[in-house]
Amino acid sequence: MPMLQINLLSGYNSGLKQRMTKALTAVIAGITRAKPEAISIWIHEVESFNYSRGGQARQPGIGASDPTLLVHDYLMAMEQRELDKAQGFLGENFVMTFPGSGNLTSLSQLVEWSKGRYRFVTKTLISTNVAYEMDKVVVFVNGTLAGEWPDGTAFDGVRFIDRFEICDDRLLRQDVWNDLATVQP
Amino acid sequence: MPMLQINLLSGYNSGLKQRMTKALTAVIAGITRAKPEAISIWIHEVESFNYSRGGQARQPGIGASDPTLLVHDYLMAMEQRELDKAQGFLGENFVMTFPGSGNLTSLSQLVEWSKGRYRFVTKTLISTNVAYEMDKVVVFVNGTLAGEWPDGTAFDGVRFIDRFEICDDRLLRQDVWNDLATVQP
Amino acid sequence: MPMLQINLLSGYNSGLKQRMTKALTAVIAGITRAKPEAISIWIHEVESFNYSRGGQARQPGIGASDPTLLVHDYLMAMEQRELDKAQGFLGENFVMTFPGSGNLTSLSQLVEWSKGRYRFVTKTLISTNVAYEMDKVVVFVNGTLAGEWPDGTAFDGVRFIDRFEICDDRLLRQDVWNDLATVQP
Amino acid sequence: MPMLQINLLSGYNSGLKQRMTKALTAVIAGITRAKPEAISIWIHEVESFNYSRGGQARQPGIGASDPTLLVHDYLMAMEQRELDKAQGFLGENFVMTFPGSGNLTSLSQLVEWSKGRYRFVTKTLISTNVAYEMDKVVVFVNGTLAGEWPDGTAFDGVRFIDRFEICDDRLLRQDVWNDLATVQP
Amino acid sequence: MPMLQINLLSGYNSGLKQRMTKALTAVIAGITRAKPEAISIWIHEVESFNYSRGGQARQPGIGASDPTLLVHDYLMAMEQRELDKAQGFLGENFVMTFPGSGNLTSLSQLVEWSKGRYRFVTKTLISTNVAYEMDKVVVFVNGTLAGEWPDGTAFDGVRFIDRFEICDDRLLRQDVWNDLATVQP
Amino acid sequence: MPMLQINLLSGYNSGLKQRMTKALTAVIAGITRAKPEAISIWIHEVESFNYSRGGQARQPGIGASDPTLLVHDYLMAMEQRELDKAQGFLGENFVMTFPGSGNLTSLSQLVEWSKGRYRFVTKTLISTNVAYEMDKVVVFVNGTLAGEWPDGTAFDGVRFIDRFEICDDRLLRQDVWNDLATVQP
Numbered sequence A, B, C, D, E, F: 001m002p003m004l005q006i007n008l009l010s011g012y013n014s015g016l017k018q019r020m021t022k023a024l025t026a027v028i029a030g031i032t033r034a035k036p037e038a039i040s041i042w043i044h045e046v047e048s049f050n051y052s053r054g055g056q057a058r059q060p061g062i063g064a065s066d067p068t069l070l071v072h073d074y075l076m077a078m079e080q081r082e083l084d085k086a087q088g089f090l091g092e093n094f095v096m097t098f099p100g101s102g103n104l105t106s107l108s109q110l111v112e113w114s115k116g117r118y119r120f121v122t123k124t125l126i127s128t129n130v131a132y133e134m135d136k137v138v139v140f141v142n143g144t145l146a147g148e149w150p151d152g153t154a155f156d157g158v159r160f161i162d163r164f165e166i167c168d169d170r171l172l173r174q175d176v177w178n179d180l181a182t183v184q185p
Helices: A014-032 A067-079 A083-087 A107-114 B014-032 B067-079 B083-087 B107-114 C014-032 C067-079 C083-087 C107-114 D014-032 D067-079 D083-087 D107-114 E014-032 E067-079 E083-087 E107-114 F014-032 F067-079 F083-087 F107-114
Strands: A003-009 A040-046 A051-053 A090-098 A102-104 A120-132 A137-148 A154-167 A170-178 B003-009 B040-046 B051-053 B090-098 B102-104 B120-132 B137-148 B154-167 B170-178 C003-009 C040-046 C051-053 C090-098 C102-104 C120-132 C137-148 C154-167 C170-178 D003-009 D040-046 D051-053 D090-098 D102-104 D120-132 D137-148 D154-167 D170-178 E003-009 E040-046 E051-053 E090-098 E102-104 E120-132 E137-148 E154-167 E170-178 F003-009 F040-046 F051-053 F090-098 F102-104 F120-132 F137-148 F154-167 F170-178
Touching (some): A003 A014, A014 A040, A014 B014, A014 B120, A040 E040, A051 E014, A067 A083, A067 A137, A083 A107, A090 A107, A102 A107, A120 B014, A154 B154, A154 B170, A170 B154, A170 B170, B014 B040, B014 F051, B040 C040, B040 F040, B051 C014, B067 B120, B067 B137, B067 B154, B067 B170, B083 B107, B090 B107, C003 C014, C014 D014, C014 D120, C040 F040, C051 F014, C067 C083, C067 C154, C067 C170, C083 C107, C090 C107, C102 C107, C120 D014, C120 D137, C137 D120, C137 D137, C170 D154, C170 D170, D014 D040, D014 E051, D040 E040, D067 D083, D067 D120, D067 D154, D067 D170, D090 D107, E003 E014, E014 E040, E067 E137, E067 E154, E067 E170, E090 E107, E137 F120, E154 F154, E170 F170, F014 F040, F067 F083, F067 F120, F067 F137, F067 F154, F067 F170, F083 F107, F090 F107
Parallel strands (some): A090 A170, B003 B040, B090 B170, C003 C040, C090 C170, D003 D040, E003 E040, E090 E170, F003 F040
Antiparallel strands (some): A040 D051, A051 E040, A090 A102, A120 A137, A137 A154, A154 A170, B040 F051, B090 B102, C003 D003, C051 F040, C120 C137, C120 D120, C154 C170, D090 D102, D154 D170, E003 F003, E090 E102, E120 F120, E137 E154, F120 F137, F137 F154, F154 F170
16 A cells, blocks of 8 residues: 655656666565555656756766666676676676685686686576665675586586675675585586 | 555554555665665555445455574574474474485474484574565575584585475475585595 | 545544545546546644644534435434424525425425325335535435325325425425335226 | 646546546535645656556556547437447446336337336536546436427426446446326326 | 644645755745755655545646746746746736835836836845745745846946745735845936 | 655654655755755655664754744844844854944944944844755845934835854854944934
């Protein structure tokens, strides 16, 4: 039964608004335990000249990209070793950790580190979850890995989870856990 | 600048409402890239007899517990091997996976499985993140493990992440990843 | 899906507000063809000093009685020939018409007119409907009559409908139709 | 002084909205006894993509026809014995009753029944009232009948009232009362 | 933190709405001592057919001109002795007073009265303030006068203040105070 | 017809809210030319824990004193030469100007300056107007002076206007104009 009304400056696209209403509905449902179907949201869009703060008209912001798309696109680029494309998703001071890797600060460092560990690896996703924090968006992707060991033998069904911190549409941090060490030959 | 107004039946406690406004603010900030300080939320509480759906007055729901507290309390109980207390947090059909464990369906099964792997383990938390999905709440906890191997030697600083699925204030699923396999003697 | 919010000065009782939300829901349902369960209404009650028109605080009005109760009570009083009680429901210039009676302007005139037509009559109600007009409330009651003819023989199942005009909690007009003429001996 | 705000999906026509604001105003006036001029209504129309329930955008419904027009058109068609046209206004399982007729279930049955009662009859309307119920709309029309008896003599000024139940823009039931039996030769 | 929402019929221009949000923000700031930057205003514009009072759609009013522009334009016209233009700003029964002049009721009377007092005078404005009263708008302009005495000697830096009453975009009254008498030769 | 709704943290007193609704009504009336009686304002008071900005609950501010009372009380204290009391109304860096006085920065300086100009002076107020600016409130008082010249002869009916700048409930500036110079012996 909770009902939300959002006053919003005009200018955000439908996709963003749909992401927003879904995420808000999920928050309300999760916290009040109301059923999602009982939660309605109305967005009242207002032209820039019909809003003022401090007596001044204001402009809408840019809006963020879909963080799950951003992560999925990055993971796909990495899987296909399109490092330039993948680099485009990263913020300054990007840091990543893998099991046993310590902090890595560049994709080339990662590629170097992963040599000798596996020939290639592909990911099958089970869940993607988004946690909104005040200062960042955290995306979690978990599923299973398949690939080949350096000796050419195959593996699959290896559990993994990736944790990404995103700010201003750029990845700031990637932390990876997986079970490769428990199954490696 | 986005402004939310929530019509809500009276009866939810302040803690719940505070969790809700924080979570909603973070969603709005994450999606519109507005600064949290620019996002205001007003809750208009309405007595039961001042709300109707289908011409009928309605009662407020129960509200959910704080999912991060629930997870932290469960983890503490497990760390201290208070299995009865820990059991109280679990829903029916609870399932958990650990590196190499496959599906475990009871805490006693877990205790059995972990014997011979370590004498004990404690967790230092770095982050707790909550992702609200339509049908469940997913809580992620990551940090480092410390403890003793079966031979009594100590370890610490071992990366871990736990993923919990929660519905109706009960844990439905716990998935654990860590680097123990990469550091075990 | 239509959602109503009503700003209302505090002071109306719950019964009145419940009647109001039901009647408003029925209007919205009847006109938009939305299902009643999809129509929610929120009443925002505001203390007198938090409302102003023309810069002046205002007081809430008195509110009307339930018009169906008013009509039912009047009909019961008439059926039991409690004329003094029935008189209390009538406004000045009250007029009533019955089949063949022309305009009657007092209850005693009615009693006189009905003599020789039946010994007594009781009503079984099927429906009571309320139509809200800008300047009055119109209540319709239909059902069947039972009673005795002057010669003591009984009748029942005789269709009737009453139409009442109400203003300021007083009956202004009663118009009666029935099938007595088609069945009288 | 009561003030209504309606959140409504865009797409309903002006006529429907005008009928709605009038009917809502009359309800509020009738129940609170506020003067209609003191009752204001604001409709906030919202595009489909700016509304969500359960996190899903929704479409507006169809809206109902004006029930008084529907009844008036039906009555006109019947008066002019345009039975095919009149039939178009009827729902399945339509039932009608007239004084002494019992339940009639088709227009042809009615025409048959009325033969021998009058050559023709025309209606002069005094009032049309609409009562909105949760599951149907009830329209009442009262006024006077004029026409010719089977022997060619004229009558007029005969009181009548019709009661119609409407659902989904179709007449489900018509109940007629009049004073023909009290005046017939 | 105070947040205003204004329901307004569409049709007022942006300039008017901007003046309105500024003036409202200043009132809220002045009375609550909230900082203007913390005060947000949202105007919800509603088409004529989406508003009703007494069940009737209504049209927006005309809106007033900017009262400070009106006063400044009038003062400029007077300074340049464009009396016809200045006359266009005046309402019927316009009255003005100057130090020692008593009530003057026409611009020509003023010109006559000022002869022999100075050859010409120009105004340097310091502040323009607008006070909104229920039945009129009062504009205050203060600053300094410069000009020439009848003997051709110059003066400047002479304090003045003008008080204007405005209704329906016309000046109803002008009251002038200045220090010419304290400095005149 | 314009309708305002104000979301406000609970805690401001009725007097302040009444001043606010009056001042807002006057602004709306003055700018839209709607009649004050057609302008309604609803204050929705919200408890501190039902409002959040940046996800944090907030407290209401202090609220300002009535600026016209403040000015009237100050003027009364000055008229009665209660300088200590008058001093209490002044902010730091208070400045005042009178005809021919230049900037005076203390009440004692004023008393000194006025000696030899009049024995005493009293004010009869005609109008008090308040102009709300973003950073201050400006109050104007005009009317007539009466008193005695140093030689004991009386004067009255002398036009004056005072302009006060107020911030945080303290007078920052007083500027006085009057016609004493035009009438002094």
